[in-house]
Amino acid sequence: MNHDMIIRITRYYRILNRLRSLGLEKVFAHNLADAAGVSAAIVRKDFSLLEIYGQKRGGYDILFLIAALGKILGKTDEPQNIIIVGCGRIGRALMHYNGFEPDGIRIIAGFDTDPLVYSENVHPVPIYPMSRLEEVVSSHQVDVAILTVPESATSDSFQRLMNAGIKGVLNFSPITLKPVADAEGLKPVIHNVNIALELEQIFYELQFPKT
Amino acid sequence: MNHDMIIRITRYYRILNRLRSLGLEKVFAHNLADAAGVSAAIVRKDFSLLEIYGQKRGGYDILFLIAALGKILGKTDEPQNIIIVGCGRIGRALMHYNGFEPDGIRIIAGFDTDPLVYSENVHPVPIYPMSRLEEVVSSHQVDVAILTVPESATSDSFQRLMNAGIKGVLNFSPITLKPVADAEGLKPVIHNVNIALELEQIFYELQFPKT
DNA sequence: TAGATTGTTAATCGATTAACAATC
């Protein structure tokens, strides 16, 4: 399963949930393809590889698809706990964002090195000093962290996350983090979101349009 | 030039600037490859396609590379003006972010529909009511906007941006925007950043490791 | 010179697409 396919599957999942909430029960490969911005052949091929089958001539059952894709995406009834490391403006903005809940993701805590930040009590989730990272991570079984620290603190903070047993990181710092295998040969999953880079790419594409 | 290649070129550009600031003058394909997380063959192939040449045995001249890649990326002495549409927590956090300047990107204004937001005067850049969008866009020659509005306002806001002549959008809303050709057949450049989706992908990859 | 690196060609790899039999 390659990375593009994972992106498509998460897309399918969201689209199907919308279609269900509209009251639909069946979907054809080409409908889903249009909504996801891919070809119908890709949709059928993806489902075929995932061993998800529809009815010839009848399309796919939406509830069945949602269940099957949800299982593949690891959806459970229990929300998945995450933490935010670095509670500057961006970190705190994410704390207030309520778009994670429908996806079963819950921010349970923030961490910061600045006492002025972690001693305040006005946040939607508690903010702790970095020294309590390991304790909170293990007691709440946290696997994934969002990293929103300043550029200069990125590698140190990342190292502390790895030491605390974090397995996945969504990194908003402009420094691209690379997965390094730990003692057991396991690599963390890292996604880097670089906003300045995205903007640069947009400017580039405007300068040299594809067609 | 495909999309992966654009990403690589922006990476090379940043790495080269760091190497220069460290005082280096020459770089070999395999050094750059290591730093960018790709193979040396890819680096040479990319440069070859861009008609950028080094010295056999001597590697590539860093200053020359920076100049050549900068030209390709459309770098000029003048910063490129952008706006932020939707000045909630995330939009305002981006306004305060100072990591755009080194890349020649300048946020010149924010826009919001809420008078309580746009009448305040405590922001690093002015915030205007949406009604002044066209005026500011045309007077400051703005091509690109960051969209940080709530989900429910996404499509409306996007439509207004298109009408105002915006050509590129960095969309943080969970609704994936798709480029639609305008009357002249030109398609806007859209990058969608979906934080919940990134987290979901991380959880998925943790559940089914690649190796 | 011997060794190292570039630049390019050809081979490999993998993903997407086209085509179509199966079947409802």
Added chain:
DNA sequence: TAGATTGTTAATCGATTAACAATC
């Protein structure tokens, strides 16, 4: 039945990699 859609196979396409001559 005729028409529509699935599921799969084979063809196509494009990107990456391997290999190596050129050359400093």
